Amino acid sequence: MNIKNGRKNLDKSFAKMKHIVVLTGAGMSAESGVKTFRDHDGLWEGHDVMKVASPKGFANNPELVLDFYNQRRRQLKTVEPNQAHKDLAALEVDYKVTIVTQNVDDLHERAGSSDVVHLHGELLKIRSTGNYNDIQVWTEDINLGDTCKKGYQLRPHIVWFGEDVPMIETAVKICYAADILIIIGTSMQVYPAASLINYVQPDTTIFYIDPKPAISNAGKVNVIAKSATEGMKELISILKTS
Ligand code: OAD
Numbered sequence: 239m240n241i242k243n244g245r246k247n248l249d250k251s252f253a254k255m256k257h258i259v260v261l262t263g264a265g266m267s268a269e270s271g272v273k274t275f276r277d278h279d280g281l282w283e284g285h286d287v288m289k290v291a292s293p294k295g296f297a298n299n300p301e302l303v304l305d306f307y308n309q310r311r312r313q314l315k316t317v318e319p320n321q322a323h324k325d326l327a328a329l330e331v332d333y334k335v336t337i338v339t340q341n342v343d344d345l346h347e348r349a350g351s352s353d354v355v356h357l358h359g360e361l362l363k364i365r366s367t368g369n370y371n372d373i374q375v376w377t378e379d380i381n382l383g384d385t386c387k388k389g390y391q392l393r394p395h396i397v398w399f400g401e402d403v404p405m406i407e408t409a410v411k412i413c414y415a416a417d418i419l420i421i422i423g424t425s426m427q428v429y430p431a432a433s434l435i436n437y438v439q440p441d442t443t444i445f446y447i448d449p450k451p452a453i454s455n456a457g458k459v460n461v462i463a464k465s466a467t468e469g470m471k472e473l474i475s476i477l478k479t480s
Contacts, residue, residue, distance in 0.1 A: 255334045259416035260326055261434055262339040262346070265423020265448055266466050269320040270345055272313070276425050283309070292399045300391070301382055307394040308379040311361050314343050322422065322466035323349035325474060333418075338409045340424060340431050342396055355412065357405050357431050363395035406430045413437040419444045420473065423466050426452040435459075445473055 264274035275282050282290065283306070289295040290306040327350035329335050337346050337354045342361045346354045364376040368390030376392070384392045397403055409431075413419065419438050425448075426432040435453075438444065446453055447462045447469030454461065462469040 255332070256417040257334045257336070257415055258329060258418045258420060259412055259438075260335065260337045260339075260420045260422065261424065261431070262337060262341060262422045263424025263426075263431075264341060266322060266339070267317070267320070267341055267343055267345055268423060269322065269465060269467050270317045270343075272317055272341075272343060272345075274423070274425075276427065288399060291396070293401060296393065296398070304380050304382065304394075307361065307396065310342075311377070311379070314361055317343075317345070319345040319349035320467055322470040323351070325467075325470040327351045329474075329477075336412050336416075338412060338434065340428065355405055355409055357397070357403055357409060359394070359396040361394065361396070364392045365395045366390045367393050403430055409434055410437045414439065416442050418442065418477075421446040421448075422469065423448055424452075445476075447473065 264272070268274055273283060275287065285306060289299070290303050296303045323345050326335065326337065326346065330350075330352060335351065335353065337351050339346055339354060339356055340358050342356065342359050344360065344362055362375060362377055363373055364380055365374075366372040366386035366388065368386060368388055372386050372388075373395055376395075380392050380394065382391070386392060413434050414437055416438050419435065419442055421435065421444070424432070426435070435444065442458075444459045445462060446459050447464060447466060449463060449465050451461045451463050453459050462472055464472065
């Protein structure tokens with residue numbers, strides 16, 4: 239099946255398919271060469287996270303913040319989906335799969351996943367500082383002086399610390415409907431994303447892939463303490479035999 243274009247066919251057979259929901263964090267893209275947030279002394283690419291990822295940081299130094307995300311956007315063009323992204327996309331042959339990602343990259347989409355919810359925004363989109371619903375695709379740098387049609391400065395379409403997470407209600411509903419929840423590469427420290435694990439049904443099977451898992455192998459969480467690519471390999475063989 240052509241995964242990218244197979245959505246219509248998938249819809250017909252969704253009734254019979256188990257629904258896998260995947261919650262991903264920065265570790266998902268680590269093997270693609272994108273750095274995680276909390277593995278580097280609280281610094282993100284050498285920056286204090288609050289200076290580059292908060293409304294206050296943007297108000298204090300918009301140029302620094304725009305430049306920071308310009309560099310992230312440029313870097314995104316140089317990296318590729320890894321095997322774990324591709325394995326998740328391939329699960330759509332046998333399952334209904336919804337990805338709920340904290341990542342702002344587009345590596346799930348590029349790997350072929352057709353149903354991706356971005357909780358923390360997207361690097362390849364911008365929004366107006368005058369109207370947060372004015373969101374556009376944007377693949378190049380954002381500079382001071384780049385404005386929306388109404389003249390307001392443009393900013394990255396990223397959920398910064400202290401801002402609302404508009405997609406969280408959608409994500410909660412998705413988790414309610416999960417037969418299987420797979421969590422990959424997140425330290426489970428940032429809320430409300432980390433709380434999504436509490437919204438699955440009591441009989442939902444949970445797998446958690448992370449080389450330094452934040453949750454122990456207790457209760458109903460099946461921990462696979464491996465990297466995303468190694469962990470997905472193991473999980474696929476578990477799914478095949480279950
Ligand atoms: P963190 O940096 O907090 O956690 C990354 C996780 O990835 C850790 O648990 C690592 O053990 C794990 N990891 C490292 N290498 C891995 C690999 N090869 N395979 C799998 N896992 C690996 O990142 P998040 O939990 O995603 O928000 O952080 C959540 C949010 O905090 C981010 O979305 C971001 C950040 O501030 C915003 O930018 C709004």
